[in-house]
Amino acid sequence: MTDHALHFTTELKGLEPDEWLAALEVLVEEHGSFTPLGRDHMATFLDAGPKLLVTFENAVEVRGLPDAAPRGFAFARREGWSHLAIIGKAESWFRDPAIYRHFDRLIDDGFFEDFESVLFYGTGAGGYAAAAYSVAAPGARVLALRPQATLDPSVTGWDTRYMSQRRLNFTNRYAYAPDMIDAASQVWIVYSPQQRLDAMHASLFTRSNVQMLRISGIGGRLNITFDSLGALDPLLRHAMAGDLTPQRFINALSARKTFGAYLKGLVRRARDRGHDALAALACRAVLKRGRDTYFETQLRELGYAVPQSDAPDDDMQDAARA
Numbered sequence: 001m002t003d004h005a006l007h008f009t010t011e012l013k014g015l016e017p018d019e020w021l022a023a024l025e026v027l028v029e030e031h032g033s034f035t036p037l038g039r040d041h042m043a044t045f046l047d048a049g050p051k052l053l054v055t056f057e058n059a060v061e062v063r064g065l066p067d068a069a070p071r072g073f074a075f076a077r078r079e080g081w082s083h084l085a086i087i088g089k090a091e092s093w094f095r096d097p098a099i100y101r102h103f104d105r106l107i108d109d110g111f112f113e114d115f116e117s118v119l120f121y122g123t124g125a126g127g128y129a130a131a132a133y134s135v136a137a138p139g140a141r142v143l144a145l146r147p148q149a150t151l152d153p154s155v156t157g158w159d160t161r162y163m164s165q166r167r168l169n170f171t172n173r174y175a176y177a178p179d180m181i182d183a184a185s186q187v188w189i190v191y192s193p194q195q196r197l198d199a200m201h202a203s204l205f206t207r208s209n210v211q212m213l214r215i216s217g218i219g220g221r222l223n224i225t226f227d228s229l230g231a232l233d234p235l236l237r238h239a240m241a242g243d244l245t246p247q248r249f250i251n252a253l254s255a256r257k258t259f260g261a262y263l264k265g266l267v268r269r270a271r272d273r274g275h276d277a278l279a280a281l282a283c284r285a286v287l288k289r290g291r292d293t294y295f296e297t298q299l300r301e302l303g304y305a306v307p308q309s310d311a312p313d314d315d316m317q318d319a320a321r322a
Helices: 019-030 059-064 071-076 097-108 125-136 194-203 222-227 232-241 246-252 254-259 258-271 276-287 293-301 314-320
Strands: 031-037 041-046 051-058 080-090 117-123 141-145 186-191 210-214
Touching: 019 031, 019 041, 019 059, 031 097, 031 186, 041 097, 051 059, 051 125, 051 232, 059 080, 071 080, 071 232, 080 246, 097 125, 117 125, 117 232, 141 222, 141 232, 186 194, 210 246, 222 232, 232 246, 246 254, 258 293, 276 293
Parallel strands: 051 080, 051 117, 117 141, 141 186, 186 210
Antiparallel strands: 031 041, 041 080
């Protein structure tokens, strides 16, 4: 391995799927390796420093990112991390024998043993895979956003969101994610308690090495919201270092206090719980920064006048605790 940041530029944005795939292969081959995994998946590896980020990603979502590059590319450039990405061409829970064989080969070759720190990361289906395949690297860390534990209907038949994917085999290799994290040194499971089915999956990760990180009021697409808040990169850095704590998690998400979707959800939750005064505090705290039709309407519905000047910033903290 090289022990330095990689210097390359990405020109992947705006390409059609086949063009994107071809350009990605050329780019990766210059700094590591590109491995097709059957018809539906691929593995890209960037060989940089002694820290390895392993991500599980959807090609459609990757192409929608600002640079249309897998998550770890920025860390390979900025931090000097090596990066292994397992990419599905479509929505995938990474249940493919070609992926099993790839991880078997990596284990046989002692691939993960070459790194001083290994972090598996993914969200949703990728979070499931990050937990499930972490067994290949004992001592690794796992950061999984709203992961599924399994889609085996005999275990999680209550989750009816992914009916077509239930036909995949979730009972053979690298299968039940909560069992596969036993050898991990640290695991962080991030979920929103308002997303009931996500919270039910999270509750199945009952191991002593698991730290649950709950975040309320920002909806189900945690990775997208975290990106918008500038929170995901700091979380990955802390997870790689092994020092991600609940307080650091909350600190990384502090920008949510000015994030419109979060603030609207905060007001809705306060009203649903009958805390009208706290909902009004939140509305006034937002309106202190400037006019906003939504919060003005909420305030009038609550029976309060829209103020010309507002209450102190502590109002938002009080409402957030409701």
